[in-house]
Amino acid sequence: MRFQSAVSVLFCLVMLAIAGGRARAEMIDGIVAVVDDTIIMVSDLEERMEELDAPKNNKNAERQVLELMVEDIVVKKIYDSLGLPPVGEDEAEDLVKKSGMSRRDAESYIRKAALMDMMVRSRVVVTENMIRNYYESQEQYRGKESxxxxxxxxxxxxxxxxxxxxxxxxxxxxxxxxxxxxxxxxxxxxxxxxxxxxxxxxxxxxxxxxxxxxxxxxxxxxxxxxxxxxxxxxxxxREKSLSEVRDEIADTLQKKHQLEAFNHWLKKMMSEYFIGIYL
Missing domain, CATH: 3.10.50.40 (Chitinase A; domain 3)
Incomplete structure (x- = not known):
């Protein structure tokens, strides 16, 4: 675990403040999470909640948004540690225009897509049996009495x-x-x-x-x-035969299993970072 000395000092201060009573607790009232040497403040969380139009005064929503923020920080740390090029402004702006997402979300999406390509895409194989089973099981492909x-x-x-x-x-x-x-x-x-x-x-x-x-x-x-x-x-x-939708189904399954594999890989990578959530 890459736990730098500065983080150790920070973490100790946080713990002492919690144990040291009301006066010392005021020192960390603004901290909601720590990811190695990166701090997330209450103001950061509030800004992100507003950006995502998340419900206010909702602890579950706050927790979900905070976990998303932590994940984005870890993704950026992994991305940078691999020496990948910074996200281009034109690429990010193009995605913002096409999707309507924020610039921050666009950059995070691009980083995740790059890591997915590098780490899991080649490992996912979609077989003919998988395609046929999907075709038989999905409502949009099922035949109707005709x-x-x-x-x-x-x-x-x-x-x-x-x-x-x-x-x-x-x-x-x-x-x-x-x-x-x-x-x-x-x-x-x-x-x-x-x-x-x-x-x-x-x-x-x-x-x-x-x-x-x-x-x-x-x-x-x-x-x-x-x-x-x-x-x-x-x-x-059936409105469409299996041969007509084979490529469509293969693409759907490829994306689905790539995302599952990426989330599994990312969860494993996150365990290598010090993550403290104090919400």
């Missing part, structure tokens, strides 16, 4: 819709009837693809609830249209 539909939409003409339905019942292919009668075609045809059951209107969902692939329902009145549907298939459908 139906694959063909559709005919006829603008408010009940007689035309009835005629279209009669031709379908006579066995004419749905695609041909759609091209002749439908006022709205998806990509030039009847196939509107997969639709989540939860996104269907109550009337359409109810009409399709007992259908089998190939069955036809309608005409159904919908917002000024007469709608006829043919069920192509039903099942659980």
């Amino acid at each position: 139906v694959h539909l063909n559709q005919i939409l006829i603008r408010g003409d009940g007689a035309k819709a009835a005629k279209a339905r009669a031709e379908l019942d006579a066995g004419r292919p749905f695609a041909e009837v759609a091209k002749q009668y439908s006022d709205v075609l998806s990509s030039g045809g009847a196939d509107i693809g997969w639709v989540a059951v939860a996104d269907l209107s109550e009337e359409v969902s109810r009409a399709l609830s007992t259908t089998e692939p190939g069955d036809i329902v309608g005409p159904l009145s919908m917002n000024g249209y007469q709608a006829i549907y043919q069920l192509v298939e039903r099942g659980v459908h």
